[in-house]
Amino acid sequence: MGTVFSFDVRGGDPGAVRSALEDAVAGLHRVDEVFSTYRDGSQISRLARGELTVDECDPEVAEVLELGAEAERASEGWFSTSYEGRLDPTGIVKGWSVERAARALATVPGVTGVSLNGGGDVQLLGVPGPQRPWRVGVSDPLRPGGLAAVISAAGLSELAVATSGTAERGAHIVDPRTGRSAVTDLVAVTVVAPSVTWADCWATAAFAMGSRQGLRWLESLPDVEALLITAGDEVRCTGGLASRLG
Template identity: 55%
Template sequence: MGTVFSFDLRDPVTPAVHRALKEAVAWLHHVDEVFSTYRPDSAISRLGRGEPVPERHGPEVAEVFALCEEAAHTTGGWFSHTPGGRLDPSGMVKGWAIERASQMLDEAGAHNTCVNGGGDIQSRGEAAPGTPWRIGIAHPTRPGELATVVTGRDLAVATSGTAERGAHILDPHTGEPATALASLTLTGHGLTQTDAYATAAFAMGAGARAWTAALAGHEALGITTTGEIWHTPGFPGGAVSPDAGRAPGERGVGAPGRAASVRA
């Protein structure tokens, strides 16, 4: 999928958990083989060229397309798996794949984990007994600095922005790049929806603030290209400023404009 994945497990790695970890890694490779737009031999690339999808991949492709249609309906068309007229369900696939990998670990007995895919995170449980996960949100225009730190348990965090890949998110209504925001971070419980909604909200630009404020089960932090920072009332972060969140002994991991796991 053109990015890096990592697993952070805070429970003892039993044989069952070790098997689940191997299965989760294999699952992510499988998703890449089926859905990657970077691979000309993937099922999605073949489908985009009008070629048939291998029958064994049909149910997975159908599931993702159904999720894309649901997200398109919920967002009023701001989420699209055909942006600019090109088949690309990446805005749904990564969050869906990460959440599934996290579920595999949980079912095997690893209940306190953090799966990070290119800065989009599905956490479960706690970082330590009585200690919530702390997720640093990198500032999109100040490399090496955090905009804020999100804290929570069983938390999904997704960030869409321009810092890592430039203006790559299209306004599905015009086909032009969305440029009003530098980054949009959305929190929720499941990364499948959270990641897709973050993409849609980023595409909305100025309309994202009101839409995310009314989005049940999610909270948002937006940073405009002019440096304005806003967040919904329930956003699970501390102080929100260009220098917020970094304390002695803390470190952020990830590219500017993306979410990154942070631990003291």
């Protein structure tokens, strides 16, 4: 998927954990093979060209497209898996694959905590140790090497952190209304939620909306907090974000 994945698994038999990690990595490679829009022979590319039907694809394709349709409805079209008639579920696949792999690792007997980071999209499950919550640093998009915030999972069994913005990959987020790069006052949106599948989608949608509309919309979502940073170095937060800082 053109990015780096890192795993932190606590507890469990080392042999069982190693085997589960191998399965997780193989699964992520398989996701890339199926969903990559850069591979002409991928199922998603063939589906887009009409060479396959959804029923002829792996079951995961239908699952991801259904999730994408749900995200499009919830965001009133600001998140989409198609642009100008071209199928592209990239905006949901990475978060979905991170969450799926993390939850599989968490089922290994004896595992007490899992942190899986896929290109900055993080799924946290369980705890890293006694009296120790998971903590995630949020990069400052305007100050390379600095942190804009630190998110804590204290008191929670699962938490996800996902960021969409221009700092790492430039203007790559698409405005579904135009099919072109989204032009807003934002440089980054970080969303905190239980599921990284949805956190990733909501961060992308809110970025396309811009800071004012994006913040209002994020405030309306249950169990979601967010940090928005504008190009003018203005920081805007949802009302409950302070409870997740640490």
